[in-house]
Amino acid sequence: MKEEEIKGILELLASPKKIAIIPHRSPDGDAMGSTLGLYHFLKKLNHEATVIAPNEFPEFLAWLPGSENVLIFEKDKENVAKVLQSADLIFTLDFNALHRTGEMENVLNKLKTPFIMIDHHQKPDDYATFMYSNTKFGSTCEMIYNFISYLGKKELLDETIASCLYTGIVTDSGSFRFPTTTSETHRVAAALLDLGARNGDIHNSLFDNNSYHRLQLLGRALQNLKVFPDYKTSYIRLTQQELDEFKYVKGDTEGIVNYGLTIKGIIFAAIFIENKEEGIVKISFRSQGDFDVNQFARQYFNGGGHINAAGGKSTKSLDETIKDFESILSQQNFNV
């Protein structure tokens, strides 16, 4: 961040303010960890901070400190819109285009409030007064640690903030294995452990909390896996009927897409999940190496993200969406 930006933000934070902190719709570990980490930090600076999520967050993140105070826009639109309208300052974390908040975008677009964006996705939109945007970071949580450090307020970091930030670093780095994981990421993680974050407990809360039904759903997903060795590609499909059969709850399909990449020789994996309620097929893409799924998701499936992890959606049927995907595959160059 530039010095004048840091000065500008410090001026905004110099007196107590009403601050709304917003993650993207269907928030993941990084979105919830970064918003809650910043929330605890801003409260220590005597601000009236509120995390406002566009929709529900998954159960496996409900242990995060402060998650019980998160407002959910889509559950109570009118009242939550009022909270947004009364904010003096708005942080948007872990996304960079207001449409990523779903219907909340309509409320946000009308506000004259200053926005601060902290994010690591490609191609940020131009809505924020201050922007700390850098795709070289593996997680927004790592950036929040830096942000607090840039403000010269590292002494306010504590075990609670550290636990939130450690969570997003772990989830967005695939437990420290994705290429954006640097020695600096490990230094930040080490600092968070020194502050009291309990890595073993956090890992257990995140990954060893499966329900029986979730594992059964995973079994079905793996049976549905289709492999195209010529295209170094695999994909998984899940119908709404299958989700219902295994008593799907939010978060149950998180991470399943990665199994496709674990097959030898596969560099591109996708999962197509039918969502009858929203009338869409939600898609996740993952890749290894130089195959750019952000570009792929943007070009063909109304989405975006990062080079090796992106998402998108389709309003066509599940079968048609997959048919489109297979025909697009044959036009790609997989010699990357």
Ligand code: 5GP
């Ligand atoms: P996931 O597949 O886990 O939902 O998302 C992978 C990455 O792509 C995340 O960084 C997420 O924020 C981003 N992403 C997921 N869906 C979309 C989408 O519809 N649009 C854009 N721009 N990014 C997405």
Ligand code: MN
């Ligand atoms: Mn992220």
